[in-house]
Amino acid sequence: xxxxxxxxxxxxxxxxxxxxxxxxxxxxxxxxxxxxxxxxxxxxxxxxxxxxxxxxxxxxxxxxxxxxxxxxxxxxxxxxxxxxxxxxxxxxxxxxxxxxxxxxxxxxxxxxxxxxxxxxxxxxxxxxxxxxxxxxxxxxxxxxxxxxxxxxxxxxxxxxxxxxxxxxxxxxxxxxxxxxxxxxxxxxxxxxxxxxxxxxxxxxxxxxxxxxxxxxxxxxxxxxxxxxxxxxxxxxxxxxxxxxxxxxxxxxxxxxxxxxxxxxxxxxxxxxx
Numbered sequence: 001x002x003x004x005x006x007x008x009x010x011x012x013x014x015x016x017x018x019x020x021x022x023x024x025x026x027x028x029x030x031x032x033x034x035x036x037x038x039x040x041x042x043x044x045x046x047x048x049x050x051x052x053x054x055x056x057x058x059x060x061x062x063x064x065x066x067x068x069x070x071x072x073x074x075x076x077x078x079x080x081x082x083x084x085x086x087x088x089x090x091x092x093x094x095x096x097x098x099x100x101x102x103x104x105x106x107x108x109x110x111x112x113x114x115x116x117x118x119x120x121x122x123x124x125x126x127x128x129x130x131x132x133x134x135x136x137x138x139x140x141x142x143x144x145x146x147x148x149x150x151x152x153x154x155x156x157x158x159x160x161x162x163x164x165x166x167x168x169x170x171x172x173x174x175x176x177x178x179x180x181x182x183x184x185x186x187x188x189x190x191x192x193x194x195x196x197x198x199x200x201x202x203x204x205x206x207x208x209x210x211x212x213x214x215x216x217x218x219x220x221x222x223x224x225x226x227x228x229x230x231x232x233x234x235x236x237x238x239x240x241x242x243x244x245x246x247x248x249x250x251x252x253x254x255x256x257x258x259x260x261x262x263x264x265x266x267x268x269x270x271x272x273x
Contacts, residue, residue: 003033004049015056019064020072020144021201021230022221035070042066069145076111078118078165080216083267084245085122088212091264092243093126093134096211102136106207106237108200108215109143112161113152113193115214116141117185120192121174140207142198149195155185200230204237211239217247224255231256235272244270 004012012032013024024031036048043063045051054060055067079085097103107116116139127133143149162171162183175183198207200218213234219227234244235258244259246252252259252270259270 003047004029004052008049008052011056012052016068016071017223017226020068020199021223021226022072023223032071036067039063039066039070065146069147072143072145072148074111074217076114078114078162078170079122080115080118080165081248081267083264084214084216085118087245087264087267087269088119088122089126092212092269093123096241096243097134100135102138103134103212104138104208104210104239105140105212106210106214107139107141107193108198108213109218110141110148110152110195111143111145112148112157113141113155113195114161114165115216116152116193116195117155117189119214120189121170123192124174124189137192139193140196140210141193142196142207144197144199146197149197152193152195153190155190156182157184158182201226204233207237209239210237211242212245213238213242214245216245217250219246219250228255232258235259238272240272242272244272246270 009029009032016022016024032052033048036051039045039051040048043051043054043066045054051063051067055063057064093103105119107119110116119139123134123137123139141152143152156178157175159181162175171183174186174189176186177183196207200215215230215234219230222230231244231252235256238244246268248267252261258273260273262269262271
């Protein structure tokens with residue numbers, strides 16, 4: 001297979017960062033090849049070099065969208081790291097849910113939907129223990145990949161996806177088996193989440209205000225400058241006393257002074273100052 005030159009790779013890295021904020025670095029050619037090779041047949045293009053050149057052209061909008069979709073699709077799993085959802089149930093729901101007030105949660109860069117749907121299942125379990133709690137709960141999930149969002153809305157997952165972090169009890173409680181061996185989330189779970197295409201480098205004013213933002217294992221792909229920009233925009237999108245949850249390996253150190261770090265057992269959460 002014809003590949004691409006170093007110059008084409010560097011140009012594509014600049015293109016990807018400008019359009020998505022993702023920083024590939026100097027040694028991720030293999031990732032570009034593996035993610036974009038399936039597009040050659042789809043768009044009847046002979047080489048990856050030609051594909052990169054055309055994707056970066058202003059005229060090739062459909063190809064550009066497909067390339068960004070392919071490069072921003074990340075593996076995820078249900079109830080990732082466990083502790084954020086335990087904190088949600090044991091601490092954050094009781095603290096943030098107030099009578100007569102709706103609770104708004106944003107799952108940023110939601111990939112294939114496991115995170116927002118895990119939040120929804122946690123909320124349903126909480127409501128089962130405390131009937132009448134969480135009135136008017138709203139969960140917004142966003143991602144830059146339009147293809148991912150369509151899959152999210154359907155809520156259909158194969159056996160491999162279901163095996164990653166989902167207990168048999170939750171599978172039987174919240175999913176319906178389909179004829180092809182896959183399973184679909186029940187409408188009561190799907191209806192709790194709204195999905196929207198959104199680029200984290202854009203302005204957040206159109207999304208409104210939130211009580212809680214999940215942005216986990218996402219910032220690792222951004223430059224320090226864009227990390228700082230995103231974190232400060234998250235601060236502006238939170239209601240007073242709202243919380244931000246990052247990935248286990250992510251930190252605000254040197255990037256934003258708008259949050260107070262709170263050590264939990266286990267895990268860390270950040271509260272808007």
